[in-house]
Amino acid sequence: MTRPAVDHRSVVVVLQGVALLALASVAGAHLLHAGPVVDVVPLPWWVLAVAFAATEACVLHVQTAREARTVSVSELPLVLGLFFASPVDLLLGRLLGSAAVFTWQRRSPLKTGWNLALISAQTALTTTVFHLLADLAPGHAPLAWLGAFAGAFAAHALGSVALAAVIAVYERDLDLRGLLRDIAVGDPTAPVVVTVALVVATSLQASVITAWLLVPALVALLLGYRAYASLTERHLAVERLLRFTQAVSDSPETDQVLGRVLGEARELLHAERSEAVFVGAREGVAAHVRLGTSGRLTRSEEDLDVDAWIVDRVVGDGQKLLLARGTRDPEERAWLQARAAREAVVVPLRGGTGVLGALVVLDRLGDVRTFDDSDVALAENVAAQAGVALQNGELVDQLRHDALHDALTGLPNRAQLQRRLVAALERVGDGRSPGAAVMILDLNGFKEVNDALGHQQGDKLLAVVGQRLTDAAGTAALVTRLGGDEFAVLAEDLGDEDTVVRLGRRLLRALEHPVPLDGMEVEVTGSLGIALAPTHAAEPTGLLKRADLAVHDAKASTRGLRVFDPSLTAEDPRRLALVTELRTAVHEGQLEVHVQPQAEVLTGRVVSVEALVRWTHPQLGRVGPDEFIPVAERSGLIGPLTTLVLDRSLAAVAAWRAAGTDLSVAVNLSTRSLHDTDLVDEVARLLRRHDVPSDRLTLEVTEGSVMADPARTIAVLHQLRDLGCRLSVDDFGTGYSSLSYLKRLPVQEVKIDQSFVTGLRSGGEDVAIVRAIVDLGRHLGLAVVAEGVEDQETWDLLADTGCDLVQGWHLGRPMPTADLPGWLGDRARSTPARPLRAV
Structure with a gap:
């Protein structure tokens, strides 16, 4: 019980x-x-x-x-x-x-x-x-x-x-x-x-007889005080109504007018609550605008069933209603009960074109007085002033909307982006926000669509792209159109670069599906550049400029997505110096190859490694790959750098095999390497030189590098596959079009990008994405590798999905090739064999 x-x-x-x-x-x-x-x-x-x-x-x-x-x-x-x-x-x-x-x-x-x-x-x-x-x-x-x-x-x-x-x-x-x-x-x-x-x-x-003289005097005093109190209250009401009329006349925006209307209605009628009811944009729905205790307006849409009689009588017929306490009318009682109210005054909100909606005032304060006819008249006065002001506000709002929005897509335009960006950076500057990010997205091949199908179809494509970006961003960011085929996205209150990058990749994924135009399906791709505040700039012009530099680099390198770094600034003296010094380091063999282990998820057995290039500069110290690899790509050094990494990696595999440890190695190929006509011959030469079986070499390519030139890339990948090399798609899930090409690619493996793996423990969409990739790989007969595994809980979650291999700091950090045998021995002695798990 x-x-x-x-x-x-x-x-x-x-x-x-x-x-x-x-x-x-x-x-x-x-x-x-x-x-x-x-x-x-x-x-x-x-x-x-x-x-x-x-x-x-x-x-x-x-x-x-x-x-x-x-x-x-x-x-x-x-x-x-x-x-x-x-x-x-x-x-x-x-x-x-x-x-x-x-x-x-x-x-x-x-x-x-x-x-x-x-x-x-x-x-x-x-x-x-x-x-x-x-x-x-x-x-x-x-x-x-x-x-x-x-x-x-x-x-x-x-x-x-x-x-x-x-x-x-x-x-x-x-x-x-x-x-x-x-x-x-x-x-x-x-x-x-x-x-x-x-x-x-x-x-x-x-004298007791004086009581007869005192009684009329007391009655007169009581009646006089009652009249004075009533007159004072009416005077205050008129004064407030006058102030309200002036206030709504000075308020051009609809929200401000509604806020003042509901606030004054509540004050003038001494009520607990007030709201406005409008017939909703969708059929069968009533839109409610309420004034909260904090002074903020809240909106909601509710089924018209409960409000139908109110809408019919007040909005439809223009009646005014006084719903008294203890009313016996079943409709009134049901409506009050649904609103958790004791009493209400409902009057029409009129405009020049008719009744706009209903003004609702609920529950007079205190237990001693109730609403009466004078309150209904007062509410009508408020509603009459409000109706005119609301229509004026709607006109001003429309003009303001047109000034701040793009006519073609309906998205906010550059002017509104500038306003929001200034406000966001002010909040970052005074410590009220951890950070902000600007992303600029440029469509690839838009000019060809315009030339082939005409500007009308091009405009339709831009409208579809704008809607897809808005849906993908949701409430996390503001999507704007800058002009032409260029869009910008402002993400506020984000200080974490990984979160911003995930959002950027989600935007690119939103463009994956073809767009039907003029009887044909057109594939849409884009390049995205990201700049963060305050890391990259603290003022709007600088932040937009750096996002623009990043998107140009993403477009030139066919990466798809690029976060700004100082190497993108053409006048950066460090970048100019790195070009010369990197060339020297490559030709003189000053770069090192480190390896990070990869293990089977179910057994924990290490079966392969990924090769990672490292550069320790004599003066600058450790220079990260994110800084010098783009320099190598733009300066034409990526070919010699790739050869150096392949040579060192295969030499290490040969040495391990000679010592009795048979492991494979994975090496990343850049977009420019895939376009190198000598790549296949160079790989074959190095395999013969080190006497390493070709199936011990895995070559990793990104989705963006495949989509840069699909026909040429797929042909090169088939030639590498014919050599016997294993092929892997790196950072899988972060691209934007390769899903439609995956079944045509001669690959044996996909690698789940670490941005999805690191979010597994928190659940949400990352779990769904990882499971989808694993299921896709299983159905296509592909091995699935997860990188970025940093704890046992993530490892176990990946095991439950059926993932094949894991890579990350929880297993082992990158290390020089010479250190790997010792690390393997220490691991074998200290780590018990993992039991097989059913999946």
């Missing part, structure tokens, strides 16, 4: 009520047998009960800001009871009178109990303070008067503290400064009512 949930806040409120009762008992214990201070006009408990019930039922409600302040004249019977009744009769009469009113108002048991406990404590405290001062000099009227004022102030202070404690329970926030201010200022009406009560008490002590 399920136990009902316990509301811990209610428990705390009950305990507060018990504490108030305890305070009442302590404060009033010594007055249990005390009699009236003056026995001229004895007041029994039932007379006091009627008097307190009347004053509680006829309270005034004055609205101030977001609160409804209740003004009561209960001090009048309280002061009279202090003088003419015993403390017990006073307490009993006040409790019974108040309880009768609370029951009539149908307050909740918790609220009723807590209020009665507070009344008990306040009455006991007031009586104690009054008697302390009055008993100092019996018959001395000024001391008794002072006791009445002091007792009323003490009761108000106790009520303020108790109410603040309840608010702290429900809102988990105690406004100590506001509490102290409320205690110090007190209830502004209490001194007036206490003074009137003292006048009445003094008059009754002089």
